[in-house]
Amino acid sequence: MTTKGIHIIADLFECDFKWLNAVDQKELEEVVSAKIKDNNLTEVGSFYHSFGRGAYSGVVSLAESHLSFHTWPENSYISLDIYVCNYERDNTQNAKNLAKDVIRIFSPKTVKSQFFYSSNIANKYAKFRPLEDRNLDQFWATEDTVLRRVDLLSNIENISEKNVLFLGDDDLTSITLASVCKPNRITVCDIDDRIIEHIDKISKSENLEINLCKHDFRDPFPKNFPSDFDIVFFDPAYTPSGINNWLNRALEASLGKGSNKDRKNQARLSEIQYFLCFGYTDKSKERGLKAQQIISSLGLVIQEKFKHFNKYYHAESINSTSDLYILQPTPKVSTRELDIARSKFYTGHKAK
Numbered sequence: 001m002t003t004k005g006i007h008i009i010a011d012l013f014e015c016d017f018k019w020l021n022a023v024d025q026k027e028l029e030e031v032v033s034a035k036i037k038d039n040n041l042t043e044v045g046s047f048y049h050s051f052g053r054g055a056y057s058g059v060v061s062l063a064e065s066h067l068s069f070h071t072w073p074e075n076s077y078i079s080l081d082i083y084v085c086n087y088e089r090d091n092t093q094n095a096k097n098l099a100k101d102v103i104r105i106f107s108p109k110t111v112k113s114q115f116f117y118s119s120n121i122a123n124k125y126a127k128f129r130p131l132e133d134r135n136l137d138q139f140w141a142t143e144d145t146v147l148r149r150v151d152l153l154s155n156i157e158n159i160s161e162k163n164v165l166f167l168g169d170d171d172l173t174s175i176t177l178a179s180v181c182k183p184n185r186i187t188v189c190d191i192d193d194r195i196i197e198h199i200d201k202i203s204k205s206e207n208l209e210i211n212l213c214k215h216d217f218r219d220p221f222p223k224n225f226p227s228d229f230d231i232v233f234f235d236p237a238y239t240p241s242g243i244n245n246w247l248n249r250a251l252e253a254s255l256g257k258g259s260n261k262d263r264k265n266q267a268r269l270s271e272i273q274y275f276l277c278f279g280y281t282d283k284s285k286e287r288g289l290k291a292q293q294i295i296s297s298l299g300l301v302i303q304e305k306f307k308h309f310n311k312y313y314h315a316e317s318i319n320s321t322s323d324l325y326i327l328q329p330t331p332k333v334s335t336r337e338l339d340i341a342r343s344k345f346y347t348g349h350k351a352k
Contacts, residue, residue, distance in 0.1 A: 005065065005085040006092050006180075008099045008115055012078040012108035019107070020054035020071065032060065035101040036067065039094045041084065064091055067098070071106075078106050092180060096155065115151045121179045125172060125202050130194035132170070132314075137237045139315040141171040148309065149173050149233070149275075149324075154181040156231065156273070163187075163226070165253050167217060167234035167246055170195050178208040187211040187229070217249050227256035235277035235310070238287070238318065243278065243294050247327075250274045251298065252338055255329060264331045272329055274300070277310050279322030288323075295325070299332030 020028070025048055036043050042063035049057045054073040060066060065083040072078070080102060084095035096115075103111055126143055141149075150173065156162060163185040166174045174188045188210060190196050196212050203210040215221065217236070232253055236246035254272045255263045262268065276295075280287040295302060302325055309324035 005083060006095050006115060008080070008082040008095060008113060010080040010099060010103060010111055010113040012080060012103060012106055012111055013076065014109035015071075015076050015078050016107040017054045017071075017073045017076065019105075020056070020073070025050045025056070028056065028058070031105060032058065032067070032102065035098060035105070036060065036062065039098040039101065041091065041094055041098060064095075067102070069102070078108070090182075092154075093160070115147075115154075121172075121176055121202075121206065125175070125198075128198070129170065129172070130192070130198060133192060136192060137242070139312045139320075141173075141235070142311045142313065145309075145311045146171055146173050146176050150176045150180050152324075153177055153231065153233070153275070159183055162230040163228055164231040164233070165189070165229040165250075167232060167236070167249055167253075168192075168195075169199065171235070172199065172202070173233065174210055175199060175202050175206075175208065178203070178210055179206065182209075183231075185209075185211065187213070187226070189213045189215040189217075191216050215249075217245050221249060221252050221256065225253070225256075227253060227258070229253045230271050231273050231275070233275040235322070238279060238322075240290055240294060243276075243291055244298075247274070247276070247294065247298055247300065248338070251329065251333060255333060255335060256338055260335050263335050264333070266331070269329050269331065269333075273303075274325075274327040274329075276325040276327055277322045278325060279310070279315070279318035281319055291325075295327060299330050299334060300327045301330055302326070303328050 044063050045061040047059050055071055057070045059068045065085050067082045069080045082099055084091045162183045164183045166188045168190050169188045174186055178186050200212055232250040234246045236242045278291050304326040306324040308321045310322040312320045
């Protein structure tokens with residue numbers, strides 16, 4: 001199952017208008033047409049109008065829908081609008097690549113873009129989700145939050161080659177990601193049988209490939225669990241032990257096997273990303289500090305942090321919002337401790 005279409009809106013700021021001023025309208029048309037063809041989309045007609053001095057309006061009709069842009073040289077600003085449908089095939093990645101190529105033409109210093117999908121599978125099945133279990137710290141993320149997450153994940157470079165793991169997924173982010181793009185592998189682990197059964201039912205109904213397993217994240221993964229995940233996404237229990245346990249499971253799932261040299265190879269470490277959701281209020285900033293200390297103690301670095309990225313229903317204790325951290329492992333990660341934890345799991349000494 002794929003979405004019916006993708007709509008991309010981009011604002012391009014501080015654009016370099018030297019090129020636009022130097023070329024004529026015909027050359028601009030040829031460059032845009034070439035980008036469309038390069039991304040396996042079909043142009044069926046176009047209309048351009050020059051206002052002079054690099055100011056243009058351009059509309060290109062595609063067999064898949066359209067591309068349009070308008071330039072404001074006096075403000076060094078360009079707006080871009082692309083819509084592509086997925087009627088005969090999934091053109092989602094083609095549309096995203098086209099947007100990137102067209103943006104490069106205009107050389108902006110800053111880009112603000114939004115992605116909208118014509119069909120949101122999370123909305124379709126949201127009302128059928130099992131009731132939240134407060135004993136498991138379950139609070140549903142809003143459907144808009146799920147889409148923001150998927151926008152972020154689906155734009156990871158070479159996402160089609162990545163192995164993606166969700167450590168818990170009562171929000172159905174995995175379902176939406178699988179419907180929008182096709183990572184190499186998607187796996188969901190959850191302690192809640194109801195969530196596993198719900199995702200299994202949806203994935204079969206929508207013909208999505210999602211691997212499922214039950215696991216208590218207080219315990220290390222068993223030795224036969226894969227350790228080749230590139231992307232791990234999780235919204236853990238918002239306690240120090242919860243953050244620590246989920247982060248250790250993420251480390252095991254990406255660096256749990258192999259020689260110490262291979263696991264600390266910079267090329268491999270640079271490929272791995274952990275997406276951690278964590279919330280605290282202005283009155284409890286010490287909780288945010290404790291989270292940072294746990295992250296650092298495990299040899300991880302915070303590459304980016306998006307304040308109030310996630311919105312939830314009925315999570316008043318954190319103002320119904322949380323931040324999204326993008327983490328990466330460094331050579332300071334203790335692979336020895338990962339190995340010890342896994343060996344304890346098999347001798348009956350489960351660390352809680």
